[in-house]
Amino acid sequence: MKRLTIVRIATAMVLWMTIGCTPSPRVVGNQEPVGPQSRESTVNALFAPPSPETIPGDLRGEQIRLGYKMIVATQEYGKRYVGNALNCTNCHLDGGLNPNAASFVGIAALYPHYHERAGRRVTLADRINECFERSMNGKPLPPDSVKLTAIVAYIEWLSKSMPSGSAVPWRGVPRIASTHQPDSPGGKKVYEKKCAFCHGSEGQGTAAAPPVWGPRSYNIGADMARIGLAASFIKANMPRGWGWTVTDDEAIDVAAYINTRPRPDFPGMTHDWPKGGKPADAPY
Numbered sequence: 270m271k272r273l274t275i276v277r278i279a280t281a282m283v284l285w286m287t288i289g290c291t292p293s294p295r296v297v298g299n300q301e302p303v304g305p306q307s308r309e310s311t312v313n314a315l316f317a318p319p320s321p322e323t324i325p326g327d328l329r330g331e332q333i334r335l336g337y338k339m340i341v342a343t344q345e346y347g348k349r350y351v352g353n354a355l356n357c358t359n360c361h362l363d364g365g366l367n368p369n370a371a372s373f374v375g376i377a378a379l380y381p382h383y384h385e386r387a388g389r390r391v392t393l394a395d396r397i398n399e400c401f402e403r404s405m406n407g408k409p410l411p412p413d414s415v416k417l418t419a420i421v422a423y424i425e426w427l428s429k430s431m432p433s434g435s436a437v438p439w440r441g442v443p444r445i446a447s448t449h450q451p452d453s454p455g456g457k458k459v460y461e462k463k464c465a466f467c468h469g470s471e472g473q474g475t476a477a478a479p480p481v482w483g484p485r486s487y488n489i490g491a492d493m494a495r496i497g498l499a500a501s502f503i504k505a506n507m508p509r510g511w512g513w514t515v516t517d518d519e520a521i522d523v524a525a526y527i528n529t530r531p532r533p534d535f536p537g538m539t540h541d542w543p544k545g546g547k548p549a550d551a552p553y
């Protein structure tokens with residue numbers, strides 16, 4: 270057997286074990302686990318982001334608007350802190366207003382809270398900076414900076430109707446429940462057929478879509494670098510704006526493929542999960 274084939278089989282086995290351990294549906298706050306069907310109906314019933322007309326006309330309103338710009342035009346407004354070609358809205362779709370793509374609506378009510386990856390209590394500002402360092406492959410914003418305060422203000426405004434500590438049923442991404450064995454070479458075929466024409470044949474991005482691997486993508490410490498999470502995001506949201514979808518199996522395979530391509534390193538992640546709780550699909 271060729272060495273490459275052995276490596277591929279070994280990789281596939283490791284990936285299969287990790288996907289097999291995909292966390293059960295999320296429990297947020299004090300509520301019961303939310304499965305795919307009940308998530309959808311709960312979200313349909315409760316998801317109601319405030320309308321932009323309710324942004325106050327004062328200084329606070331200006332902060333909120335700047336925060337929104339930081340999310341949708343991070344390349345421009347957050348330039349100094351970004352180390353890749355992404356904007357927050359590329360994953361937190363529709364400026365954080367999409368209930369299937371790690372929405373920001375309501376989440377301020379959940380902070381501060383203990384974050385296992387950090388091994389400590391984190392504030393919303395800390396969590397935003399984690400995405401700057403990992404998803405954006407960049408640098409954290411200074412704690413009291415106008416720009417960080419603005420993003421916090423935007424997310425707080427999106428959370429104003431959620432009492433502190435209340436449950437956020439749409440939090441995160443709807444997770445796929447599948448025991449399919451990820452097959453990275455199979456994922457390459459899916460990628461070429463269903464992703465490359467927007468994301469580029471080398472994952473480098475095009476005018477139509479951002480990069481999914483390579484030096485201008487998220488780094489290995491990002492949440493999206495985890496196969497289970499990426500597969501769920503892809504299943505729920507890709508291809509963007511087209512009438513067709515991918516199956517669960519295709520999403521798992523293609524997530525395994527893109528997340529085994531080269532991407533920026535993240536040295537800081539050797540300090541992750543200092544007190545345990547590391548998910549099986551973390552890529553290290």
Ligand code: HEC
Pocket residue numbers: 358359360362363459460463464465466467468477478479480481486487493499503507508509510511515523524527
């Ligand atoms: C029709 C074009 C199109 C197709 C096809 C498409 N995407 Fe995307 N994808 C996008 C766009 C546009 C975004 C950014 C969305 C935004 O900013 O609103 C995106 C975002 C993403 C992201 C998060 C941001 C990033 O670049 O890391 C991932 C991961 C992703 N797509 C994976 C895939 C995969 C895998 C496929 C194939 C199954 C796929 N996409 C097919 C257009 C597309």
Ligand code: HEC
Pocket residue numbers: 340343355356357358359360361371376379393396397400401404405420440441442487491492493498
């Ligand atoms: C490559 C995709 C990607 C990009 C780009 C990205 N994020 Fe994230 N972000 C994620 C994922 C995935 C999660 C975790 C979702 C989960 O755990 O289900 C997350 C989580 C978060 C959270 C915590 C959400 C919660 O429910 O507690 C915040 C806040 C956040 N990101 C802010 C930002 C900001 C601000 C930016 C831009 C500076 C950004 N992110 C860019 C993918 C991304």
